[in-house]
Amino acid sequence: MSxxxxxxxxxxLNLFHVLFSFYLQLKxxxxxxxxxxxxxxxxxxxxxxxxxxxxxxxxxxxxNYSKLPxxxxxxxxxxxxxxxxxxxxxxxxxxxxxxxxxxxxxxxxLKADTLYEVFLKNYKELxxxxxxxxxxxxxxxxxxxxxxxxxxxxxxxxxKKYYLVFYYRQLLIDSIxxxxxxxxxxxxxxxxxxxxxxxxxxxxxxxxxxxDFVVINGNVYTTYGLSPWHxxxxxxxxxxxxxxxxxxxxxxxxxxxxxxxxxxxx
Amino acid sequence: xxSLSSSFSPLISSxxxxxxxxxxxxxxxxxxxxxxxxxxxxxxxxxxxxxxxxMDGNRRYAKKQSVEKIQGHQKGFGKLTETLQWCSDMDIMxxxxxxxxxxxxxxxxxxxxxxxxxxxxxxxxxxxxxKKLRDHGICVRVIGNLALLPKDLISLIIIATxxxxxxxxxxxxxxxxxxxxxxxxxxxxxxxxxxxxxxxRENEITETFFDQCLYxxxxxxxxLLIRTSGEFRISDFLTWQSWNNQIYFVKSLWPExxxxxxxxxxxxxxxxxxxxxxxxxxxxxxxxxxxxxxADTLQKERWRILVDRCCSNGMKLDYQTLExxxxxxxxxxxxxxxxx
Numbered sequence: 216m217s218x219x220x221x222x223x224x225x226x227x228l229n230l231f232h233v234l235f236s237f238y239l240q241l242k243x244x245x246x247x248x249x250x251x252x253x254x255x256x257x258x259x260x261x262x263x264x265x266x267x268x269x270x271x272x273x274x275x276x277x278x279n280y281s282k283l284p285x286x287x288x289x290x291x292x293x294x295x296x297x298x299x300x301x302x303x304x305x306x307x308x309x310x311x312x313x314x315x316x317x318x319x320x321x322x323x324x325l326k327a328d329t330l331y332e333v334f335l336k337n338y339k340e341l342x343x344x345x346x347x348x349x350x351x352x353x354x355x356x357x358x359x360x361x362x363x364x365x366x367x368x369x370x371x372x373x374x375k376k377y378y379l380v381f382y383y384r385q386l387l388i389d390s391i392x393x394x395x396x397x398x399x400x401x402x403x404x405x406x407x408x409x410x411x412x413x414x415x416x417x418x419x420x421x422x423x424x425x426x427d428f429v430v431i432n433g434n435v436y437t438t439y440g441l442s443p444w445h446x447x448x449x450x451x452x453x454x455x456x457x458x459x460x461x462x463x464x465x466x467x468x469x470x471x472x473x474x475x476x477x478x479x480x481x
Numbered sequence: 482x483x484s485l486s487s488s489f490s491p492l493i494s495s496x497x498x499x500x501x502x503x504x505x506x507x508x509x510x511x512x513x514x515x516x517x518x519x520x521x522x523x524x525x526x527x528x529x530x531x532x533x534x535x536m537d538g539n540r541r542y543a544k545k546q547s548v549e550k551i552q553g554h555q556k557g558f559g560k561l562t563e564t565l566q567w568c569s570d571m572d573i574m575x576x577x578x579x580x581x582x583x584x585x586x587x588x589x590x591x592x593x594x595x596x597x598x599x600x601x602x603x604x605x606x607x608x609x610x611x612k613k614l615r616d617h618g619i620c621v622r623v624i625g626n627l628a629l630l631p632k633d634l635i636s637l638i639i640i641a642t643x644x645x646x647x648x649x650x651x652x653x654x655x656x657x658x659x660x661x662x663x664x665x666x667x668x669x670x671x672x673x674x675x676x677x678x679x680x681x682r683e684n685e686i687t688e689t690f691f692d693q694c695l696y697x698x699x700x701x702x703x704x705l706l707i708r709t710s711g712e713f714r715i716s717d718f719l720t721w722q723s724w725n726n727q728i729y730f731v732k733s734l735w736p737e738x739x740x741x742x743x744x745x746x747x748x749x750x751x752x753x754x755x756x757x758x759x760x761x762x763x764x765x766x767x768x769x770x771x772x773x774x775x776a777d778t779l780q781k782e783r784w785r786i787l788v789d790r791c792c793s794n795g796m797k798l799d800y801q802t803l804e805x806x807x808x809x810x811x812x813x814x815x816x817x818x819x820x821x
Contacts, residue, residue, distance in 0.1 A: 225525040232526075232752055384688045384724075391669050391691075392683045395676035408673055409666040435753040436728035447662055447717035451728070475713065 239434055246459040253461040262337065269462045270310040276466040277311050280473035284428035284450075286315040289457060290439055292432035296325045298333040300458045305345070305372055306338060307465045317348070317373040317426065321439035327351045327374050348373025390415045425449065428472050432457050450475045506606060507613050508562040512570065512740075519744055520571055526751040529704035531575040532568060533719055533726075536561065538710030538734030545734070551595045556736040558603060567740050569617070569651055571747065575700055577654035579718045583626060583663055597631055600657070604637040608815055611644040611808060618650025624696035625659030626667065627787055636791045639784070639800075640815045644808050654700060661720035668694045671779055685772040693768070693776040697722055705750045707743070709735040727753060 257265055277283060289304060301318060308316045318325060327350040335342055348371050394412055429438070429446060431453045438446055452471055454460065460468075512520075536557055543553025561578060568576050581600070586593060607614065607621065614621070623638045630638075638657070672694060675681040692698060702722040706715060711732040715723065729746040731738060768776070781800070788800040803811065 221525065224522045228522050228525045228751075231522075231748070235748070235752055384691075384721075387665070387669065388686055388688060388691060391672055391686060392676070395673045395683065405667065405670045408670040412666060412669050412673070413662075435749070436730065437726065437753075438724065438728075440724050446715070447660075447720045448714060451713045451715075451730075 243455050243459075246455050246464075249461055249464075250459040263340070266306055266338070266341075269307065272462060273307060273310045273466060277469055280469060282473050283311060283313055283469060284426070284472055285313070286317065286426040287313055287428045287430065288317045288319055288426040288441070290429060290431045290441065291318065291320040291322075291325065291457070292439060294432050294456060294458065296320065297458050298330055299337075300460070301325075301330060302334045302337060304457065304460070304465070305334065306341065307462060309341065309344065309370055311469065313370075315371045315373065315426075319374070319439070319441055321441075325374060330374070344370060346371040350374040386419055387416065390419065428452070430454055430457075430468060504606075505613070506562055506565075506603075506610050506619075507617055508559075508566040510563065510566065516740055517570075523744060523747055523751075524571065526748075527754055528571060528573060528747060529750055530573070531577065531701050531703045531705075532573050533577040533579070533703035533706045533723070534564065535579045535706070535708040535716060535718055536735040537708060537712055537716075539736060541710060542734040542736040550592060551599060553736065554596065554599055558599070560736050560738055563740075564738065564743065565619075565651075565653065567743055571743075574650070575652045575654070577624075577656060577697075577700065577703060577719065579656045579659070579716070581625075581657045581659070582716060582718075583629065583658055583660045584716070586629070586658075597634055601634055601637060604634070604641050607641045608637065608644060608812070611641075611812060614645050615648055615808065618648045619645060620648040620650075620652045621645045622652065622654045622699065623657050624654055624664075625657045626663055627658055628790060629658045632791050635787055636819060639788060639791065639803070640811060640819065643803055643806070643811045644815075646804075647808065652700065654697070656718065659696070660717040661722075662717055664696050665721050668696075675775055675779070680778075681772060681775045685769055685775075687768065687772075690768050690772050690776065693773075694779050695721070698776070698780065702726065705729060705746060707731060707746050709733055709738050709742075 260268075287308070289301075305316060318330075327347075331347060331351055334345075350373055390412060394408070394415060426446070426449050428450050429441070429452070431437070431451060434453060434455065436451060436453055438451075450472060452468065454464070454468065539553040539557040540550045541553075542556060543550045546553070565576060581596065585596075588596075621642055623642055627635055627638060668691065672681065672686060672691070676683060676686070697719070700722075702724075703719055703726050706719070706723055706726055706728045707730075708715065708728065709731045711730070713730050715728060727750050729749060731742045731746070733739065733742055784800045788803070803814070806814065
């Protein structure tokens with residue numbers, strides 16, 4: 216009897232999971248449909264003209280947002296790499312005033328140089344506006360700075376690497392060893408040791424610093440091993456698929472961030 | 482996903498409608514037959530072994546109910562005891578709760594004092610209920626930078642953890658005066674000093690060795706991290722340990738957290754389990770005898786420093802002696818020196 220009850224319960228649980236998968240797919244169809252309409256609308260539109268129109272729309276929307284992230288990271292998650300969609304996100308981020316945009320692919324399929332080449336092929340005129348981060352072998356000099364509200368800034372695009380499963384953990388171990396070897400470094404108390412280690416880790420991990428906002432591709436909130444030095448106080452958001460984003464979805468994502476309230480412990 | 486769970490209303494749930502009890506660490510509210518059935522069904526899938534919870538929203542709840550903030554925290558405590566009961570019913574053996582962050586010291590003096598007083602009450606209650614905790618097999622550990630806390634509170638924490646250290650069925654880790662970065666930096670600092678003093682060699686420092694030196698050395702990494710109140714960040718809670726777990730955000734404020742929120746979080750955990758990175762495999766610490774000794778000494782040294790700190794507050798025995806006492810003897814010691 217208990218075996219029969221167990222079988223029934225197992226079957227019921229699997230049924231609920233199947234129904235839940237179906238529900239998630241239905242939610243996705245809405246985005247698929249809207250993306251299809253978006254693509255149809257832009258089918259015969261000149262790329263640069265489309266960029267200008269969308270930039271105006273984005274600037275108009277973000278003007279009303281109370282805050283924007285200083286550094287936004289997109290985690291690709293389980294989805295395959297689509298360079299066209301990634302460069303579209305770069306192009307949309309350009310007019311927002313967000314200084315740093317980075318991508319994180321734990322599968323290591325995203326190649327920096329391929330991303331650069333695809334961007335160059337499609338938006339050659341925008342390349343001088345972007346500071347390509349340390350992941351890119353083509354370290355270019357900025358010819359044209361960007362300006363927002365009278366402030367000149369660089370727009371940096373970077374890729375966060377994921378070499379090994381426990382990369383950043385090993386990085387901390389290496390940093391501990393490195394600091395202990397520095398005999399000339401006066402680590403008189405715990406506070407000075409901690410400050411020195413924190414500086415060293417930030418230096419090693421990324422030149423772009425901590426992301427304020429991490430957008431996770433997929434239905435599940437998980438950071439796929441993104442370094443904890445990066446995400447302790449970062450705001451998180453999931454999106455169904457970065458390949459299905461329209462410009463309206465992109466502005467909505469930033470709108471969600473603008474609505475997040477930070478209390479800093481208070 | 483969190484909006485789906487918060488709109489799902491239980492069919493029969495007497496325990497959710499009654500007032501939460503603030504008077505015991507052990508909640509013995511009966512579950513409805515429907516709740517028990519849902520738990521039974523869920524248990525046929527994978528369950529997280531370790532759940533971490535950020536209990537956020539007590540003050541907003543108090544504001545919503547137009548009561549004092551401290552009453553919101555009291556209600557939050559009641560919800561905590563209920564949640565521990567639900568986890569126990571679901572055979573989730575380890576729960577870590579984020580009770581007080583180092584960042585929270587930025588709050589007003591008045592609020593901090595009220596929270597510390599509440600903590601004193603709850604730890605005293607835990608000490609008085611040590612037999613109940615023993616019967617339920619609950620081992621309480623407190624992790625964090627405890628040196629930042631008032632001495633009398635540290636004394637109560639030490640006594641409470643000693644009273645429950647031999648209980649092995651369920652583990653409750655209370656993160657108090659804690660942030661993930663502080664944990665990692667302070668541990669690293671201690672290891673660096675150890676290398677400089679010649680107590681440990683560089684080649685003995687590995688990731689698993691580092692894990693053994695953290696505050697959470699006795700616990701596996703959390704499989705599921707739940708955060709309430711609709712905030713979408715982890716606030717530096719177990720960030721080192723949570724590099725590959727699933728995070729579930731709930732819109733409800735912590736005192737409004739229901740069993741259905743928990744069940745749905747676990748359902749989602751099951752649903753997405755195979756869809757992200759491989760779960761953390763148990764990484765056995767196979768260090769040298771010297772590194773094992775160093776890690777062990779480091780943990781004991783932390784407690785020794787805390788006990789010494791409490792000496793001026795009446796703690797008459799050193800930690801080694803206290804650790805060797807049985808739970809009954811520790812309770813007698815507490816009654817003699819601390820109970821007023």
